Amino acid sequence: MSDERKSILCPNCRKLISSDEPLCPYCGLSRPGLHNAMGILRKLLFAFDPIKSIIIVNVAFYILALLLNPGEIFISGGSPFNFLSPSGQSLLLLGATGTIPIFQFHHYWSLISASFLHGGILHIGFNMMALYQIGPFILQEFGFYRFIIIYILTGIAGFVVSLFFGVPFTIGASASLCGLIGAIIYYGRSRGGHYGQAIYKQAMGWVLGLIVFGVLLSGINNWAHGGGLLSGILLAFLLGYNDKKRGTAGHKLLAYACILITAGVLIWAIAYSLISVLAPELLS
Numbered sequence: 001m002s003d004e005r006k007s008i009l010c011p012n013c014r015k016l017i018s019s020d021e022p023l024c025p026y027c028g029l030s031r032p033g034l035h036n037a038m039g040i041l042r043k044l045l046f047a048f049d050p051i052k053s054i055i056i057v058n059v060a061f062y063i064l065a066l067l068l069n070p071g072e073i074f075i076s077g078g079s080p081f082n083f084l085s086p087s088g089q090s091l092l093l094l095g096a097t098g099t100i101p102i103f104q105f106h107h108y109w110s111l112i113s114a115s116f117l118h119g120g121i122l123h124i125g126f127n128m129m130a131l132y133q134i135g136p137f138i139l140q141e142f143g144f145y146r147f148i149i150i151y152i153l154t155g156i157a158g159f160v161v162s163l164f165f166g167v168p169f170t171i172g173a174s175a176s177l178c179g180l181i182g183a184i185i186y187y188g189r190s191r192g193g194h195y196g197q198a199i200y201k202q203a204m205g206w207v208l209g210l211i212v213f214g215v216l217l218s219g220i221n222n223w224a225h226g227g228g229l230l231s232g233i234l235l236a237f238l239l240g241y242n243d244k245k246r247g248t249a250g251h252k253l254l255a256y257a258c259i260l261i262t263a264g265v266l267i268w269a270i271a272y273s274l275i276s277v278l279a280p281e282l283l284s
Contacts, residue, residue, distance in 0.1 A: 050144060051135040054151070055128050057266065058173060061116045062124050064270070065090045068277055084121040091117055091171055093273035095265070097159050098169040111163075112265045115155035117171040127173040134180050141187055143247050145255035146239045152258040153235060154179020154228045161227025170221045175228035181206050182232020187241055 007016055015026040065086035092101060095113025102108060118124035138147045158175025181203055188200025207229065214222040239251065275282050 050147065051131060051139070054135075055131060058116050058118065058124060058128060061094060061266070061269075062086070062118050064273070065094055065117060068093065068273055085119050088169070090273070091119070092169075093269075093276050095269040096169055096171045097163070098167050099163060100168045102163060109265045109268060111156050111159045112152070112262055113269045114159055114171045115152075115173050115176050116266060118173070119171055123172060127177060130177050131173065131180075134177065134184070138180050138183055141243070142183065142236070142239070142241045143251075145247055145251040146241070148255040148258050149239065149251065150179050150183050150232055150235050151176045152262055154182065154231045157231035158221075158224035158226075158228035162221050162223035165223045167221055167223055170224060172221070172224075174221070175224040178210065178225045178228035179232035179235070181210075182229040182234075183236035183241075185229075186233045186236035190237075190241075191243065 068090040069087040097110035097114035155176035184203040214220040
């Protein structure tokens with residue numbers, strides 16, 4: 001009987017090997033077949049650039065929040081940051097977090113969904129422009145998998161911190177963005193040299209701007225910003241970056257767990273909000 005082992009290119013060294021090899025005989029990568037399967041899954045989940053995909057999801061949820069309760073869209077008057085603001089009810093249904101959603105409505109899943117909701121056109125505009133500027137650096141220096149881990153987990157961490165300090169109702173991608181900034185701070189300090197110091201100083205300038213912004217403007221969730229920033233530094237330390245530590249199968253598994261759980265939560269948020277508006281008797 002012929003041996004019909006499937007050949008693949010090692011995801012690390014790109015040498016031709018058998019998919020059932022426990023170790024790549026050339027570079028020593030553990031379970032290269034699993035890594036290859038993960039690469040296929042990645043293409044299915046993120047056919048486009050991950051940063052653009054996250055921006056698209058944020059914009060889609062912002063539009064949905066406006067459409068869920070169009071009669072209560074804030075259009076004029078008050079703070080410009082509230083321009084074209086979805087109603088609080090729409091944001092609650094789609095997964096805003098804080099002491100009210102968590103303790104009164106038991107929306108524990110909102111610790112994930114809140115990162116994809118925004119309270120106005122300027123809110124989402126500033127956050128998505130920041131992601132578009134900061135995200136590519138993390139992708140380049142930490143890689144796809146560590147980028148996903150840092151972005152999702154620091155958002156959760158920031159909202160957990162703000163929950164601990166009693167913030168009643170909160171949304172926005174800024175906790176995750178602060179997590180990315182925290183990772184950049186760690187990268188700059190760890191890498192050192194002129195380049196590392198330049199990166200570190202620039203990131204600290206962003207932090208100073210966040211502090212000033214948080215002091216001058218009301219309604220800013222500084223606890224979430226701080227939680228995201230510190231957790232970003234910690235995760236960057238634990239995960240490492242490309243120049244010092246090669247990505248592992250554990251990083252891939254954790255990244256895909258983050259993607260699948262987040263996708264599940266966002267699908268649930270859409271279903272829950274639509275049922276609540278169109279057929280509330282089903283939830284009673």
